[in-house]
Amino acid sequence: MPQGDYIELHRKRHGYRLDHFERKRKKEAREVHKHSERAQKSLGIKGKMIAKKNYKEKVQMKRTLKMHEESSSRRKVDDEVQEGAVPAYLLDRETTTRAKILSNTIKQKRKEKAGKWEVPLPKVRPVAEDEMFKVLRSGKRKTKQWKRMVTKATFVGPGFTRKPPKYERFIRPSGLRFTKAHVTHPELKCTFNLEIIGVKKNPNGPMYTSLGVMTKGTIIEVNVSELGLVTPGGKVVWGKYAQVTNNPENDGCINAVLLV
């Protein structure tokens, strides 16, 4: 059986076929036509994928061409403005600098007191109760309808035990319980898989907050010890708030943005 670089060896010894280069050239030339035929004749999803790929290439080509074209048009050039530079009419004024460096924790405490938060998603779509809960019939004749099953993602703490099944009104199925969230740091632009400590506030109502339901816009508290944040005072920060940015029941995971 052939061993080693037998193809190159054969080529070295015997050279190429007499018509090798011509065939190669013609085959490559035919490729263009075949490509076009495939693009025109493909149906369905395959045709769409081919069309998409071709479109991308077309856009790319157009961009490069445009870049390479020399344009004689004049463009406005913005010179970089230096930090602290002041326009001419403001010269000779004494600007007062009110710079008080406040620590992050104090800021947070103040915000907490005020109850006001600057969040990435200020408004969310309100979720109706019938969307949030599914009615479960119980009783011998299945006529009682006081039980509800939560259909959205929930968080229950680590020491959670259910109430006796006979008395529990709100059922949080274990399949919909999440313990981890994918949290993005807005400045670092990277995502970490962090544990959830608790649900702070659900914009749809305090009942949902107490149940631990996580929908879009919910503020949750996550364990950020792996980020290694340290307060100016020297203490290690291990819990921070984050806001949920997706619909966890549709995606099967919780994506959140860290509130810094």
Added chain:
Amino acid sequence: MAQYDFKKITVVPTGNDLIDIVLSRTQRQTPTVIHKGNAISRVRQFYMRKVKFTETNFTDKLSKTIEDFPRVEDIHPFYGDLLHVLYNKDHYKLALGQLNTARNLIKRIREDYVKLLKYGDSLYRCKSLKRAALGRMCTVTKRIGPSLAYLEHVRQHMARLPSINTGAPTILICGCPNVGKSSFLNKITRADVEVQPYAFTTKSLFVGHTDYKYLRYQVIDTPGLLDRPLEDRNIIEMCSVTALVNLHAAILFFLDLSGSCGYSISQQAALFHSIKMMFRNNPVLIVCNKTDLQTLEGLSGEDLKLVMEMKSAALKTIPGQGGEAANDQDVLLTMSTITDEGVMAVKNAACQRLLDQRSERKMKSKKMPTVLNRFHVAMPKPRDQKERPVCIPQAVLEARAEEAAHEERKTEKDIENENGGAGVYSASLRKHYILADDDWKLDILPEFLDGHNVYDFIDPDILQRVEELEREETAVEEDGGDFEMEDEDFTAEAEKDLQEIRKRKKLLIQKHRIKKSTAESRPTVPRKFDKDRKFTTERMGRQLSSLGIDPSRAIERARSRSVSRKGRKRERSVGGDVLSQRPLGEVVPGEGFKDSAQKMKAVTMARNATKKRNKDARRGEADRVIPTLRPKHLFSGKRSIGKTDRR
């Protein structure tokens, strides 16, 4: 003891290709239609099936790859080391490990999402969950893209490794670069290895096979070794070292006596001593190559001393055998691959040494007695001292003698062999022809004569026929009669007249055919198609007079009927009947109309009935229409559902 074949590993697809393959499979092989109105359990099942199917496919393909690739620990240490040298064992294991992790991750994704799908209460939710699941699986696969590319690269290289049977008798050839190892391999086996004057022509191991005493031996050619410490060796040399260390084989150490390889004998001796640790229990032979340039006897004193040192070191590898002098020849051999002297001797010596060693080993092994027990050569015991020689009957002896005598006859085969063999000599088949005159045997028969194939006219009774013909001819000549000639020879004028007559005849036939169709049914050529104005009354007059008829009345009639005449009404009124000047609608008592309206109606009907027929030879509504049989919209374009095999 196994023959390793790495060609059977399936092709490893790239990351993107794998995703495409699996997703398109899912799209084709699972049901595709589901509606919002379907029962929720059906919706759930539909999407769960897709998630499961995708996971199964991913897992299958990754598992196949992981299992096809050999595990470095499980294979023979020679191949294990070789893989380590070539591909770096750690990288290899890591890549396979990554594939394994990916496989597990995909399994976990499938479990999670199938669990979540159970809680899906709307089509949109189930669909989003399925989308998220497939997307995650694809992301995992994208991440292992580099590993897949690396494994594909490794697979391609592995497929071209020589398949060495680690248990078969093997001969290993080693030495400095350019000493003639590959040429030796080419000489004794059918392996066609490249031989070039520069060093490191051979960059990897090559295998050839040769026979000795009905046994098949593997001969392995290695790349040249340089005298360096082990850490400094590059990959090519490490291949060679791996083979030396791991394989049990007869080792032929090649020595170049002339130094034309670029390394002096002292350098080669140094190399030998540095690698002699690796020889261990293997039989070693020192082969001095290129004796056509420099013989062993012609060496200088120092070089000879070095060679003898090597020989003594090699002798030590012979496992404690007495009588070193007997084995002297087998340890140090000379040969030249160019002149072919001593090549077979070297091969035989190496094979013999190896054979001896292997048989000895087999004898000493535990299995031997059990095997020996099964052999028993039975010899009949002599019952008396009488000798019983071979007995051949007399008839057979006579027949043999006769055959030997008969051999004097020369057969065609003998003639052929004399004259150069099968391809060179072609037997003359003509020498046995039976002809009236023997001189005709070598005559060349013509193939064409007067534009005919001669073979068409060759007949067994051709001679007879020729005779008949001759007889007829002579008979006719005597008669002096004229034959019926079929074709007369026409003069030129007669030819011309003939053509004329034929043309006229054709025209007449055409005209007759036109006339057969009545004037009512055949179209007359309207004036607008008569641009040349050929059809004038003068022409008609001329034609008629040429036929001998007076044309004047016909011309008058034609002119009076033509439309372009002006003032016809006036004319008519001048010469017309006064009595017939009445208003159109007036009821005449004898006609039978009730009132003027009825008469008008009758007049209109009469007029409509006598409308002039359209003889413009244009298509009307009653004429046969040939529709477009292949409308474009039915014969081109794509179909949104179904195939376009039939239209």
